[in-house]
Amino acid sequence: MSDNNDNDRFGHTPTTPHGAHEGVSTEVALGKGLDIGTANLAAAVQNSEGGITVTVERNAFLDINADVYSKNMLTKLKVPYVVHNSKLVVVGEAAFELANVFGKDTRRPMADGLISPNESDALPIMKMIISKILGEPRAAGEPCYFCVPAESIDVDNNVVYHQGLFEGIIGKMGYTARAINEAHAVVFSELAENDFTGIGLSFGGGMANACIAYKSIPCVSFSVARGGDWIDKNVAQVLGVKRSKATFIKERGVDIRDPKNREEEAVAIYYRNLISYVLQNIKARFESGQNMPNFAEPVDIACAGGTSMVGGFIEVFRDEFSKIDFPLPVGRIFRSEDALTAVARGCLVAAAIGE
């Protein structure tokens, strides 16, 4: 999203963390947080200034013909690539940009929040990206909490395989891998002031995850297999463009309250539909009464995830929320100040506390 393009393509070494005390060196607990998202990979770690540093890379790649000229050019431009199966594979944000230039679609290692069975070649590449953003463990067996989606209520999916796969990958890197529910991580990140009680929502690329927590304990977690990719797919269909192009349209600074043209209108329509769909499902789960806690006080709803970063998201969310008779008193509805990295930050909190 545009909010996150304030760094160079390949970033730079951070100096002063926002909100941290300059020059104050604090003891840094071991532990790292990793958000394995369909669209983006993000790793969070505490830095020596008391803040956190988050490294982000787009979870996508694009293979091009491997020739000496291309390889030299990519090397000179410092575009990250991997040579795999005699192909030159451009990875991360650069792949997304190249795909848009060439009018192609990027290849995606994950789909609908889980590792994609259609992209078996992607695993070694994804492993390299994770290794790059996570770095080496600072001590043998350093805890690394990574997020996994909850089981979906609208499709059959295999979260166990997904979780085991990444436990294996991260474990091989020298970490002690622990899985945490994605929306639970949002609760850890955003609902500290509420004693970690409330509803955490993560709107990711492949899924929307929900977690209702009481004093940090997850009562109910579930997901729906719709997210930013679902919007992209539908926008691409109605506009007759590639998905990468639809993603570009979505991320170039649309305000879904006030679409300016036909393309933005399509994005706004599907965004509103996604939000309504998620809210209806949360409501239905509450109304089913299964394992649902009773809250005496109104609870807050925290939204996070890259898909929530579009302009006007929280206003449309509130608008759609007002249309349903939600079976629970709700206080604030807000979006994380840094929605893209909130899940990684929540994973980091869990890792630091040993949750």
Add this chain to the structure above:
Amino acid sequence: MANNVRDLKEALTARSQTATLEELQSRGRRSVRVIRADDVAQMIEASVSQAIARSGMMSPQEVEELEAKSREQFQLLLERRQAEIAELRQAADELRGAQEALGAAEAERDQAVGGLEKVRGHVDELLGRIDDLETQRDEAVQRLRKSEVEREELASALQGLDGQRSQARHEATMAQAEVAKMRAERDEAVAHAHVLEQQLAKAQRESSTTVAGGVNADMVYRLMSEIAELRARTAAAPAPQQNDKATADALAGALQQLTSTFTAKLDSLGRKMGVSSAVEADAPSLTGLFKHQDGVKLESNMDNVSVKAKTGTGIAANLERLKKLKGGG
């Protein structure tokens, strides 16, 4: 003599006329013969002197005086004529300047006319473009109207989908209620079957240890009636047969099958709803999936490029809260 000279000059003056160069040009004269005023004066002077000398009417001294006077007079006339010539030349210069100015003005006029033609052409071109733009605007309006129609159709389709979703949700709710009812009936049926099985077993034991006439026929009849009723309730078991052990076994089997079917169906529905009665096994270890890739080193420049990094607020407050919740703070 002096009078003759004066008369001559007067005669010359009287019989001559002043003509401007423009008038001469208008008469088709492109050139005129000119004679210097001094030459005319000398010729007059000479002719007058000769005439006087031949007449013998004046003395040489008087002649000289007359000549001096005549020269003076002539000089005066000459200056006047020269002044007039100078004026004529100046007028001619002014005329020439006016002609040049007129030529320049005509050139400017021609240039202006040419510019005007260009402007007129440009205006025509602009008018053509305005026509094109108006055509494009009309087409855009048509497209906009068409897209609005499409949008309305899309919105209508979405509303239809919402309706279908609501219907599906309603059906799911009904299915949940049905599942709960079936589960209760299943539990009741299983419990009842269990009791019936025990009672049947007891009756069979009694029948095997007593004479045929000692069998409690009422009890067997009651049990079989209840079994039949149970069959009717479940509507899945076979119809009651004879009241013997084979019938009881068949009934038990049918009930077991019914129970298994119910259980499988409930588990299936329960999984879809996030509820399962199954006991979860330990998560499988998938580390073996990667052992074939451990030795593979892919060529890459990833070590030489940095990834996007950003900083954020610390998590100390979150950790502090969590510690308090856990009673450690």
